[in-house]
Amino acid sequence: MGKFKNQILTYLKGIAMGGADVVPGVSGGTIAFITGIYTELLDSIKSVDGQALKLLRKFRFKDFWTKINGSFLLPLFLGIVTSLVSLSKLVKYLLVEEPISLWSFFFGLIIISSILVL
Numbered sequence: 284m285g286k287f288k289n290q291i292l293t294y295l296k297g298i299a300m301g302g303a304d305v306v307p308g309v310s311g312g313t314i315a316f317i318t319g320i321y322t323e324l325l326d327s328i329k330s331v332d333g334q335a336l337k338l339l340r341k342f343r344f345k346d347f348w349t350k351i352n353g354s355f356l357l358p359l360f361l362g363i364v365t366s367l368v369s370l371s372k373l374v375k376y377l378l379v380e381e382p383i384s385l386w387s388f389f390f391g392l393i394i395i396s397s398i399l400v401l
Contacts, residue, residue, distance in 0.1 A: 290358045296320055297362020305370045308393045311363065317399050324359070327352040
């Protein structure tokens with residue numbers, strides 16, 4: 284898969300993770316696991332360590348970017364932020380206007396994600 288297509292897919296997975304974080308009872312980590320990026324996410328987060336910060340302090344941006352897997356983390360976190368910002372306003376509105384439908388939807392997501400994790 285091309286690099287750009289891979290980053291778009293990662294961005295979309297980030298949107299799904301952010302959307303899950305807005306839903307009570309569903310975790311973005313669960314979505315990462317379901318979409319197959321959980322291990323890469325943990326490894327990338329672990330790579331932000333003292334050595335990475337040393338590279339950043341020395342202005343070795345390319346080496347820093349490579350070490351932390353920035354090509355994966357940036358689109359993922361942009362997707363999460365996009366989803367959190369847009370969906371949190373929608374959820375707030377729906378909690379007031381359509382609470383039964385919204386809670387039913389949340390419950391369905393929790394059931395489906397539980398089944399998928401099993």
